[in-house]
Amino acid sequence: MTNQFPTQARVVIVGGGIIGCSVAYHLTKLGWTDVVLLEQGQLSGGTTWHAAGLVGQLRSHSNMTSLIKYSTQLYGELEAETGLATGWKNCGSLSVARTADRMTVLKRTAASARAQGVDIDVISPKEAADLWPVMATDDLVGAVWLPGDGKANPTDLTQSLAKGARNGGAKIIERVRVTGISQRNGVACGVETDRGNIAAEIVVNCAGQWARKVGLMCGVSVPLHSAEHMYIVTGRIEGVHPDLPVMRDPDGFIYFKEEVGGLVMGGFEPHAKPWGMNGIPENFEFALLPDDWDQFEILMENALVRVPQLAEAEVKKFYNGPESFTPDNNFLLGEAPELKNFYVGAGFNSMGIASAGGAGRALAEWIVNAAPTMDLWPVDIRRFAPFNNNPRWLHDRVKETLGLHYAMPWPNRELDTARPFRRSPLYDRLAARGACFGSKMG
Structure with missing residues (x-):
C-alpha cells in the first residue's frame, strides 16, 4: 500500500x-x-x-548573503545528519583584479562583506599567488580572499x-x-x-x-x-591539490575550481547564447548540448593568460549545459x-x-x-x-544578464537589450530633443 x-x-x-x-x-x-x-x-x-x-557567500544585499551563509552551514552539517556525502569542501575563494577599477570594486566588496559579518581579506598579488600557485600574477593589482567560501557536489x-x-x-x-x-x-x-x-x-x-x-x-x-553555460574539466595539472581554493578572475569572465587533481574552468561570456526558444524538451534530463568552442573562445583565451599550464593540459570533458536566467x-x-x-x-x-x-x-x-x-x-x-x-523579450535580455555576472558593476547601470519595450506618450518628442532614457518597469 x-x-x-x-x-x-x-x-x-x-x-x-x-x-x-x-x-x-x-x-x-x-x-x-x-x-x-x-x-x-x-x-x-x-x-x-x-x-x-x-x-560564494557574498551578495550585494545583506539578506541574500545571509541565505548563502546559512547554505554553507547546512552543507557542512548535512552529511552527519543523513549519512550521505555532500562533497562540501570549505576551501575558501579568491577573486583577483587586473585593473585599478576592479580593485576598487573588490575593496568595496570587502567593506560590504565586513558589514555583513563575512570574513574577508584584501591581499596583494604575491599573497594571491601563495594561495593559488598555478596562476600567473604579473598583470594583477590585487585580490580578495574569503576563507568561508567553498564548493560542493x-x-x-x-x-x-x-x-x-x-x-x-x-x-x-x-x-x-x-x-x-x-x-x-x-x-x-x-x-x-x-x-x-x-x-x-x-x-x-x-x-x-x-x-x-x-x-x-x-x-x-x-x-x-535558458542560456548555454560551458566549462571544461582538465586532466591533472602540477601544483593543483584538493585544498586549492575556488578562484574567480572577473576581468577575464572566468572561474576555476580543483577537481581530481585538475581544474574545472568556466565563465560567463559577455554575450551569452540563449537556448530552448522552441521549449525545453521534457526528456532533457541528464543531457548536454554540443560543444561550442567558438562561443567558449573568449573564456579560453583569458584562462590561458591566468593559468599558462592550461596550454599543455588535457581537456577531459567539455560541458555545455543550459541553465535558466532571469531579467x-x-x-x-x-x-x-x-x-x-x-x-x-x-x-x-x-x-x-x-x-x-x-x-x-x-x-x-x-x-x-x-x-x-x-x-x-x-x-x-x-x-x-x-x-x-x-x-x-526574455531571449534578448538574458543574452545580456548572463554576462553581467562578472561585468564591472558601475553605479546606475542601464541595461541595453530588449529596449525600448514600453514607451511613454512623450517618447518621440523627448527622443527628438536628444533625451537620455532610463528603463523603469520595462
Whole structure:
C-alpha cells in the first residue's frame, strides 16, 4: 500500500532538483510532514547535475548573503545528519583584479562583506599567488580572499537533502509528469499528472528550466529563459591539490575550481547564447548540448593568460549545459501574485547550489507562515509584471544578464537589450530633443 500514488497532500512540490529537495527538507524541519515532491525524471536531473558547485557567500544585499551563509552551514552539517556525502569542501575563494577599477570594486566588496559579518581579506598579488600557485600574477593589482567560501557536489547534495526530507516524512516520487495545475476561485488546489491528480493546499513550482512552462499552466508569469553555460574539466595539472581554493578572475569572465587533481574552468561570456526558444524538451534530463568552442573562445583565451599550464593540459570533458536566467540576475521566490497558494522557487542564474540551502529554508518559512520571515524583495517574484514573461523579450535580455555576472558593476547601470519595450506618450518628442532614457518597469 505504501507504493500507492497519493491522491492528496498538504504540499506538492514540482521538481526534484536541488531547490525542490531543499524546500521539501526545510518544510519537514518546520513540522510539515505531509509533503509530496514530484520529479519528471530522476532527482538532480535538468540543471542541477551539471552545475559547477561553487558556493560564494557574498551578495550585494545583506539578506541574500545571509541565505548563502546559512547554505554553507547546512552543507557542512548535512552529511552527519543523513549519512550521505555532500562533497562540501570549505576551501575558501579568491577573486583577483587586473585593473585599478576592479580593485576598487573588490575593496568595496570587502567593506560590504565586513558589514555583513563575512570574513574577508584584501591581499596583494604575491599573497594571491601563495594561495593559488598555478596562476600567473604579473598583470594583477590585487585580490580578495574569503576563507568561508567553498564548493560542493550538486548531485550528492541533492540526494542528501532528499534523504533528509524523506526522513522527515516527505514522499518523493520520480518519473511523474505534471500536466496541469488545479485551481478554484483564484487559489491553487492541486496538480494533474500522468499518473492521476493530487489535491493539495499548496503547490510549489521548483521546476527549473521548465518553471516558466509550469507557470503558464495556471496563468502565472515565471520570467526566465535558458542560456548555454560551458566549462571544461582538465586532466591533472602540477601544483593543483584538493585544498586549492575556488578562484574567480572577473576581468577575464572566468572561474576555476580543483577537481581530481585538475581544474574545472568556466565563465560567463559577455554575450551569452540563449537556448530552448522552441521549449525545453521534457526528456532533457541528464543531457548536454554540443560543444561550442567558438562561443567558449573568449573564456579560453583569458584562462590561458591566468593559468599558462592550461596550454599543455588535457581537456577531459567539455560541458555545455543550459541553465535558466532571469531579467535581472536575481532568482524568483515567493507566492505568485496571480494565484494564491502557488509558490515559485526558480531561475537561479547559475547560483543555485550556493543559494539552495538558504532559499529553500526561506521559501519553506514563507509557506508555513503565509508571509516571508525576512526582507526578500530582491528575489520576490512580485517584482516582475506579466509583460516580463514575453519570450522574445526574455531571449534578448538574458543574452545580456548572463554576462553581467562578472561585468564591472558601475553605479546606475542601464541595461541595453530588449529596449525600448514600453514607451511613454512623450517618447518621440523627448527622443527628438536628444533625451537620455532610463528603463523603469520595462
